[in-house]
Amino acid sequence: MRKLKELVIEKLILICGLASIFFVALIFLFLLKEGFAVFKAVNPFNFLFGKSWYPISDPPQLGILPLILGSLLVTLGAAVISIPIGVACAVYIAEVAPAKTKEALKAGIELLAAIPSVVLGFIGMVTLVPLVKSVFHIPTGLTALSGSIMLAFMAMPTIVSIAEDALYSVPKSYKEGAFALGATHWQTIRRVMLPAASSGILAAVMLGLGRVIGETMAVMMITGNAAVIPRSILQPVRTLTATIAAEMGEAVVGSEHYFALFAVGIVLFIISFAVNVTADLFLHKKER
């Protein structure tokens, strides 16, 4: 009896162990199932590089280039802000901060990571957007720049915590060796610690930016959502994610618009897949 019970439990454990593979496959499958139909209406090239997105005109124009560029622009802006600040903060926490401050800072970063994106979007709307509007004297503060700044805050917790881990896992002997040669702490960080942790830091940056590309609510609330090819960072843009979130509610199940939004989902899925697999390779580089 005991044997049988344990056998059943162990089989159940194995099944659940495989569950994550099953769910990833299921997600991809259902995106494909719903999204692939769009290519009956528009060929993949025109879908990816078409310059206009008018999904409800007749016939609908389903080119997502403006959305891709919108996502890229916002992500690029967020990268410029979050990478230097995030990595610097990681170095400060890992190397400079005294032990107690360190714990407090780490908790603070964790809190930032926990703030729901809709709350950040709301705060961005009521504080950042008016600020951007008045500083640059533009008709609306709902711009790619506002989105970038807000998204930088969503990328930084990821960048800081993973980069900090990478710095922390550099063998102590490296540091001691550099100190023994008379290097200052800063020289040691710059010449020894950062290069030694570089693959982990790269992974941190990739994962942080991966989070930015996939971020939805905050972006939708503060970038203005104009599906046009952006010319400047001070213009409203529309990202891939915001398009899905904003339009799926109105799209009729089974329409070309519905299929097209799933196809956008496929694009996002592939991007996040590529980012995560590559980052994982960097993170586990040392193990092999």
Place this chain on the structure above:
Amino acid sequence: MRNPYRAQRIAFFFLFLATLLIVVPVGLIVVIIVQKGLPAISWQFLSDIPRHGMRVGGIFPAIVGTIYLVTGAIIFALPIGLLAAIYLSEYSKDNFLTRIIRLAIVNLAGVPSVVYGLFGLALFVVFLKFGASILSGSLTLGIMILPIIITTSREALESVPQSFREVSLSLGASKWQTIRHIVLPNAIPGILTGTILGIGRAAGETAPILFTVAAFYLPQLPDSIFDQAMALPYHLYVISTQVPNVDEKIRYGTALVLLALVLFMNLVAIIIRYKFRKRKKW
């Protein structure tokens, strides 16, 4: 010759500045929301339904909806996640399959939240015909928080010393008895931490519930898991962007309730982890 210690002082100053650039805004965000949201908080705000096109009244249905969704997500994700973690920590060998599982978990954690929404729509709402319902939303959120629960539980299980397992096995206990009576009890704080973090995440996410459950305005409470429901994060989105002329107080109040809920969960998780790290018996 340049003084290396001066260079160090300057460099450290900039590192400190960067840290401030992250920490100060976080503090400001919390302070602003608390300061402007607190006046809105009253028993009536928490217990009343929204009225007059959500321009007055309370947020009770949204709170209840979020509690239902989170509960459903945990009921789904905790058993699967915990067993998956047990598989990875106790049963898996270092082979190709394990690498694929690890990669799948990493990817599951990285899938954009709005893509979870699409997936939930396609699978639960349309294909399985659950409709836009608490069931669909809970399952979608459940799959989304699965990686959090697996990863934290696995770490907790792996931090139980190998020697305890050897002792238990050497006394003739079976592998499952060893897991059940020795490994699991000692991993509970870590598993709890993961579960609470999962709850916090599920409570705060908007995109996955947009098309799977969330009701724009539903002034009564849901009766069954096949009903739609309001939810706090979606409600905040709606009153911030979709409904004009909502009193700022109500917006801040809603943001405060949501933020407090999520941060409270995280705080509890941090405290549990901290306490048990200090009290560890081995």
Place this chain on the structure above:
Amino acid sequence: MVTIGVGVKFEIHDLNIWFGSAHAIRHVNIEIQTNEILSVIGPANSGKTTFLRTLNRLNELYANYNITGEVELEREDIRSIEIGELRRKVGMVFALPLPLPLSIFDNVAYGIKMHDRRGKKELEEKVEETLRQAYLWEEVKDRLSESAFKLSGGQQQRLCIARTLAVGPEVILFDEPCSGLDPISTAKVEDAMVKLKEKFTIVLVTNNVKQAARVGDKTAFFLNGELVELDKTDRIFTAPQDKRTDGYIRGKFG
């Protein structure tokens, strides 16, 4: 081969063990007699602990583990004995005192509970009996519900012996049981071992050659995974047949 006691407990024939490509045990043949203490000595990495963990199949926890040859417990291949039952019969005391994170009482009761359900009364009697056998009862009888980690090192190790006795073993494997203990605690553990010999068969792996000389009926000397010499303890220490045994013992004495 020399025979003491009655009957053969373990019979090991042409045992080979690999961890990956490392050949940890090489062509070992040993008979272990019932109710004797076999001491296993040898330098670090000579394979003595690996040999010990073969007897209760604990090596199988390691990846890349490979074994050939025969290991028989009372003429039965240990791989055909249900593993929980084998480990109940062949108990083990580890190098460091390793109480489970439970109360003193539950540490002893744990193994019993894993094998069958018993009434509370019966369990309490069994726990008392085994704690007495390990000479620990008087010291802990008033604090059975306290955490086992509150005991001293020597007490913890005797608790671990009691825990092993509680499941009713026939053989007890000691893996350097005194390496973490002071001389007084060591003496107590050695006393316990000698008394336990009346009821059990004991295999003692030790780094301490003097300890082997004090308590072992027979002594086996391992080097680089090979069994160099096995004989009555006094013969090993007075007239070893192999130069390497002689060198090891002298080196340790000198």
